[in-house]
Amino acid sequence: MRNFLIPSALVVALAAGASVALADSSPDKVAAAGTVSTSQVTSRLQSQGFTVSKIKLDDGSYKVKATDAAGHKQKLSVNPQTGDVISKGDDDGGDD
Numbered sequence: 001m002r003n004f005l006i007p008s009a010l011v012v013a014l015a016a017g018a019s020v021a022l023a024d025s026s027p028d029k030v031a032a033a034g035t036v037s038t039s040q041v042t043s044r045l046q047s048q049g050f051t052v053s054k055i056k057l058d059d060g061s062y063k064v065k066a067t068d069a070a071g072h073k074q075k076l077s078v079n080p081q082t083g084d085v086i087s088k089g090d091d092d093g094g095d096d
Contacts, residue, residue, distance in 0.1 A: 036083040038062070044083050050074070065091055 049069035
């Protein structure tokens, strides 16, 4: 009986881990409960005239590389709970 329980427990543990890994690999993942998704941030910025080229969650906020309506490259920091732009600056072409 014991020889059957150990492999069964291992299969269950691996299956649970795989489902967590699959859930985390979604391109539209959110940081935590109550946050807006990357798609929502992108849509909101597009409605403000930006074209988003890159978005990532880093240091508690979304870091966004975008081009504004005038064609200027911008780096934006977006609040993940509200989707509001909290800082904006020219993109100097660095790799951040």
